[in-house]
Amino acid sequence: MLKTEDNELLTRVGPGTPMGDMLRQYWVPAIRSSALEAGGAPVRVRLFAQDFVAFRSPGGEVGFTLEACPHRGVSLALARNESFGLQCIFHGWKLNRNGRVIDAPNEPAKHRAKFVESLRYAPCHAREAGGVLWVYVGKGDPPPFPDWEFNNLPPERVLMRRGVVHYNWLQAVEAHLDSSHVAFLHAGPVQSGGPVMPRIERAELAKYAPQGVAPTFELEETEYGLQESALRAVGDDRIYARVREIVLPFYIFIPGVPNAHCDARISVPIDDYTTAEWYIVYDPAKPLDPDAARARFLNTSDDPDDFAANLGNRENNWHQDRAAMKTGYWSGIVRNLSFEDFVVQASMGSMADRSNEQLGTADMIVVTARRMLLNAVRNFKERNEVPWNSARIDYREIRAQSFVYTQHSDDWRRYLDHVQDNSQRFGSPSTQPREEV
Template identity: 40%
Template sequence: MLSHEDNELLSRVGKDTPMGTVMRSIWLPLCRKQYLEAGGTPRRMRLLGEDLVAFRAADGRVGVRDEKCPHRLCSLALARNEGDGLRCIYHGWKFDVSGEVVEVPTEPADRAKDFAATVPKRHKPVREAGGIVWVWLGEEEAGTFYNWNWLDIPDEQIEIRVGHAACSWLNGLETALDTAHVGVLHTNAIEDDTYIHKTDTLALSAEDKAPHFEFEMQPYGYREAALRNLGDGSKYLRLREYVMPFFSYIPVGPRDNDQLLTIYVPIDDYHSAHWDIRYNLVGPKKLTWFDGFDLDDYAPVMGNMDNLFHQDREAMKNGSWSGLPNIRHEDIAVGVSQGAIPDRTQEFLSSSDLSIVRARRMLLKAAKAAAKGEPHSIDPSIDMSELRAIEEVLEPGADWRVLQP
């Protein structure tokens, strides 16, 4: 369990909150690059409780700024994208990609230029990498960018999707960190031999439902080995990397297989963007995501608590474990069902929750340091180019540590 105070500390991400300060010290994924069309529709976005508008100029550059026009607060999501900037439809003020106010038609011509120079910019630093538009929401100058190993690989080796869930970012992260659920919640995938995202060894996660954990603490978070006894002395290993504050690799096969990095970014205190980045460093990706799903928000079709995520009770009578159609749908349903900010004072944790407890401890330490104005423990300059997850069977007596990158 968590105390009410600690739960609040981890869950609140607005400006001037400790966790909000931690999150504003790293580059945040905002949207897939394809979501912003050159010269096209400006997109209304929300991140860490801040309302933003993002657009792409005709030359491909991206601008991200506060949603509200600094004049009289009309939404710039309604603005005209004139190819070289956004023009507010209310009184015609125009903002270029770097946030400069370039035209103020409501001012007399002889004063307009000087006046424009005094208008607050409210522009956010932005960059594109790995098929994602990233934004910096900190007050400080933009900091180091994580050196992920998938940022420069060809398009056919990477696929990205994001879904917006009606729950705190921590619900999403903790679902990812919860290895014990794989052999239970995802029973359908384990039992269905036609399930396309099934790995050769996924079914072994149901062989021992009480995994044993070993950790190596890392400057970026931790490396976690979840080990399941297979009865003959061999062990099923799920090796994960957790990167503060909200990144988790998910094991989906041996080391040269596809990799899956998940990210759980707060939209605000009660909503979060759940990212799946699937890639293969050595060749074309083996699996693709869901045909027909909206890659910029795959979650709405999954339902909500009012319709219980379209859970199919008939299917359950006929052998389906969850009555839900796929792994991601199952993860979103359980995470949202906990409550937008769950009352974690009411939890009763078991030994399978060790990874979650470790992550909370690290996050609380970072948040408490931020609250005191001290440097916290997230350092994006740490080398993360070798990180990956691994899923495989260890021979009797083998040590998972020899598998390290």
């Protein structure tokens, strides 16, 4: 459980809040690249309880700035999209692609340059990678760009979708952190043969993670956050390890079953009560299996910017299907496995009250991550220290992994592959006696 004031400190993300200012120190996905037409209308994007516009100049360069014109606040979604950036339709002020005013043509020529020079400026930074516009809207120069593995793959190996959920960002992150729910909440897709999980994946998961087998969790604090291994004995002295990578504050890599594709999730605050859930499915070594990729988003909304648009709401109990529960589907949230995660979080309300929780040892990862986030935000507030320093992290190396190994006196850490050393996923050139499964 958390004290109410700590819950507030962790969850509030508006301008001027400690957590909001801290989260702004990271690059985040803002909008799909293909939503930006060269020379087209700027597109509104809300992030960290602030309104921005994203745009692509007639020459193809991307830009990102606050939506309100720095002169008198007219929406720049209405602005002219020019080669230099945007030009406000009200008095013609010109902004470059970072949102800096470069001219105020309604001012008298004799002092115009000086006036423009004196204007306040909150720069935004934008760049494209992996089919997405990434932005940095924090103070100062942006940190090194997180060069995730999926940002460097050809398009046929990556599928990226955004879903909008109506709850606070920390609930979104905690849903991805919490691994002790998998055998329960997701028992339906795993066991009942529903359409939402590809056959191979379902069979593998049932084999290695049978319901009722509580894994042992081991946690390792890393430079970037946490590494969590869920270890299950699967007979013959063999251990099935699922290693989750938690890159704080909000990037999470979740292992699939061995030899399936990779999954990453990024939970970006839209405001205190709304979160953009970016789901990234990718295969580093080969084109994505279309069935596996489709299954991830089966029965979700077709809206490419909100695959959760048809999630439902409290009034209709998020379309929970009681008949399906009677015939063996655990949660009754039959549409999609990801929706099971979304529904339980949405059911807690748009801002979960953590002051009444009663946590056990199975909640260790949630408790640890909250402690790390609390320490981080306090240090940031008091000393302006930015946690999980991007300059020291090799983002390309981060990938969730799952594998089986034979237990001697060994440690799962010895079996982790080095991502960049391998040309094949899970095809281990390492000398460790890790099994191929």
